[in-house]
Amino acid sequence: MMNGLVKILNFLSTGQNKLPRLSPLDHLKSLTSLAQNSMTSSFTSISLSDASQFYSSLIQQCIKKKSLTDANLIHTHILKSGFFYLNICNKLTDAYLKCGGIVDARRLFDELPNRFIVSWNSMISYYISVKRSKEAIFLYTRMVLEGVLPDEFTFSSVFKAFSELGLVHQGRQAHGVSVVLGLEVSNAFVGSALVDMYAKFGKMKDARLVADRVMDKDVVLFTALIVGYNQHGDGGEALDVFGNMIKQGIKANEYTFASILITCGNLEDLGVGKLVHGLVIKSGFGSAVASQTSLLTMYARCGLIIDSLNVFSNILHPNQVSWTSIIVGLVQNDKEELALSKFKEMIRSSIIPNSFTLSSVIQASSSLAMLETGKQIHAIVMKFGLDTTGYAGAALVDLYGKCGSTEMARSVFDALNEIDIVSMNSMIYGYAQNGFGHKALKLYNEMKDLGLEPNDVTILSVLLACKNAGLVKEGCQIFDLIRNNNKNFELTREHYACVVDLFGRSGRLDEAEMLIKQVSNKDVVLWRTLLSACKIHGKVEMAERAVNRALDITPGDEGTHILMSNVYASTGNWSQVIEMKSSIREMKLKKNPAMSWVDVNKEVHIFKAGDWSHPRSREIFETLENLIEKVTNLGYVPDTRFVLQDFDEENKKRSLYYHSEKLALAYALWMTSDKTTSIRIFKNLRVCGDCHSWIKFVSKVVGREIIARDAKRFHHFKDGFCSCGDYWNCKLLYSDICGHICCV
Structure with a gap:
């Protein structure tokens, strides 16, 4: 020592x-x-x-x-x-x-x-870095009052604080001080911070004016401007700024390239995107993670998911953003199973997911109706404390709603720290899809008390709720109110189609046709919606008018031909059915084969009508025959109106017995015995009226809840009743694009 x-x-x-x-x-x-x-x-x-x-x-x-x-x-x-x-x-x-x-x-x-200016700047920048912008602004104000002149480092920090808090007026005042001190034009550091601030305020004109006045522009300033235009959906201006930057000889950095690639993805401009890709490689940023991540995002948004996966495979050490980007891209391109697989790889690589990652894999689970997988992801969400916040929380509400578990959806919804329009829409849509129209309307009416204004998605969800529950009066009132008084958004084709369907199913076909003519006489979806309603009520003449309108718009539309064939079949006009089917064959139109599936012990089993390919077919058909006998004793009668083929009465009955949803249900009942567990069946097309009636009887016989999700909605069967209140059971003489009303 x-x-x-x-x-x-x-x-x-x-x-x-x-x-x-x-x-x-x-x-x-x-x-x-x-x-x-x-x-x-x-x-x-x-x-x-x-x-x-x-x-x-x-x-x-x-x-x-x-x-x-x-x-x-x-x-x-x-x-x-x-x-x-x-x-x-x-x-x-x-x-x-x-x-x-x-x-x-x-x-x-x-x-x-x-205090030196350095100390002021250190304190201000530190507060901002730890998300304490209010204290940073307080120090800035105190600094000015004490007569200490801010410099370029002060402004670059404090402009960020103003933008984070949305303090436009105070930000403009600080801008004025920078002008007085001669720092706005002469210092690109300050100019870039100003551009970033105004961009975050959404004031791109001000951001562009500042950028144009700065004498010594640099790559940071241009990048800030590009990012600003991207954030506000103006990709064209972002490309213009990038072009000007290149013309002025200013070299892009990896963040510039990352931003402009995002622009190309948003615009789905593959041509420019590939040119930028070439510049990225030429400039030596080909291996930069930020550039690669934006590149794979660009290809995914342009629909080139293989190219996106190739870029991802070349990233040596993908980070959280890279993993999230590829997972989001896969979900956006309907590759949900692969997205879930990538998520598992991400977890095995010890990369912690964020709320965007988790919301995307939850979306993948809901699209596939994989409730058990969704529950596992929910556990991960809870582990990271994200189940009550933001995107992940709203995605969980959507998941449980789309898997037919509205009680779980409401439980997650009620636990959210803050209810926003996204989570509200998810909950209303969940109720709508599951047939709980009154609950959806109640939640819709509570929105104002929560300080939320409905948007176009809200209105579509609540109209769907009214349609699925047969709440015609309520649906019409909401539609008229929005149509006549709303100025915040425009009603879309989807809104009108929902109302046309609402009118059609309640028998108000003239009003449905009049609405189509008022809105858009050239919308094939609206005419096809009316066509379905015509089949329900046997209105052949109106159906023929609707078909002619639809085929004038899209001559080769397969769905229209098949629907009209079913209209003729439902009224027993077999010669016209043969003629329509001949036309369908000549045009080589294809229809989606009807199928049902059920998840048993984490394994999905798929069935088609009359299908004997399953390894347990013998047991399935034995179980099915046993069920048919029991429900027949209770009063079930096969409804041969739903057979749209020219069979004799006995063969019509037999064809109804082996519909795909009946086979799926028989297998699920044979494999499971726990009466406390609900059975969930899924179908790619709509369930037919006969199967709807049959499953009601089965739910009473076996004492279990059966949840059936078809292409449009859920049906909850329990003790011989369905959640739809049989509103759809008496109006199920329709099919979207199926050759047979249900499964053939």
Whole structure:
């Protein structure tokens, strides 16, 4: 220890340039020991500059170690030594900040009689970095009031604080100060921060004006402008800025390339995207993670998922953003199973998912109706504390709604920290899809109390709820109110199709046809919707008008031909059915084969009508025959109106017995015996009326809840009743594009 003291004393007395290799703590122990041995006279006689150099060196060592303890010791020793003066204490403030001691830094900062601009900037930027922008702005205001002039570093920080808090007026005032000080035009650093601030305010005209005035433009400024245009959906302007930057000879960096590739993806402009890809490689940023991530996003948004996967495979160490981008891209391109597989790889690679990752894989699970997988992801969401916030929470509401579990959806919804329009729409849609129209309307009416304004998605969901539950009066009232008084958004084809369907199913076909003519006489979807309603009510003449309108718009539309064939079949006009089917064959139109599937013991089993290919076919058909016998004894009678083929009555009955949903249900009942567990059946087309009636009887016979999801909605069967209240059971003489009403 004494040898160390001699070296320190030599340093203090001779002004040597380097301290002996001791830690700050060892130095201070040495000095403390020196004072205790009455040798302080040698120390106190040292010049101010030597002491300053000594403490500055100790502070630098402390910063390298990021030791808050050492910073406190240095501070204590400075106070005892009497060398408490401005330069050292400003440096010590900076050390506290870099060691994470914001409380100590602020206390020391407030005690200083005078403060350098560097200390003000350090405090302001630190507060912003830890998301405490209000305190940063308070310090900025205090700084100006104390007569300290802000510099370019002050402005670059404080503009960010104003934008994060959305303080437009205060941001403009600070902009004015920068103009007075001559920093707006002359300093690209300040100019870039201003562009970024105005872009985040959504004021792109102001951002562009600032950018145009800056004399010495750099890549940061151009990139900030491109990002701003991207964020506000103006990809064309973003491309224009990028082109101007290249013309001015300013080289793009990896963040510029990343931003402009996102622009190309948003615009689905593959041609420009490939040109930018070439520039990325030529500029040496081909292996930069930011560029590669934006590149795979661009290809995914342009529908080239194979190219996107190839780019991802070339990223040596994909980070959280890269994994999330490829998963999101796969979901957007209907590759949900592969997205879930990639998510598993991500977890195995020890990469922590964020809310965007989790919301995407939840979306994948809901699209596939994979409830058990969704529950597992829900557990992961809860582990990271994201189940009550933002995107992940809303995605969970959507998941359970689309899997027919509205109670779980409502449980997640009620636990959300903040209910926004996305989560509200998800819950209303969940109720709508599951046939709980009154619950959907109740939630819709509660929106104003929560301070939420409905948007186009809300209105579509609530109209769907009215349609599925047969709430014609309520649906018409909402539609008329929005149509006549709303100025916030325009009603779309989907809204009108929903109302046409609502009118049609309730027998108000003339009103449905009149609405189509008022809205768009050239919309094939609306005419096909009316055509379905005509089949329900046997309105052949109106159906023929609708078909002619639809085929004038899209002559080769397969769905229209098949629907009209079914209209003729439902009215027993078999000669017209033969003629329509002949036309369908001549045009080589294809129809989606009807199928149903069920998930048993985490394995999906798929069935088609009369399908004997399943390895357990014998057991399935035995179970089915047993069920048919039991439900027949309870009063079930096959409804041969749903057979749209010219069979005799007995064959019509037999064809109904082996529909795909009946086979799926028989298999599920044979494989499971727990009456407390619901059975979930899924179908790619709509369920037919006969199957609907049959499943009601089965639910009573077996004493279990049966949930059936078809192409449009859910039916919850329990104790011989369905959640739709039989509104759809008496109006199911329809099919979208199926050759047979149900499964043939």
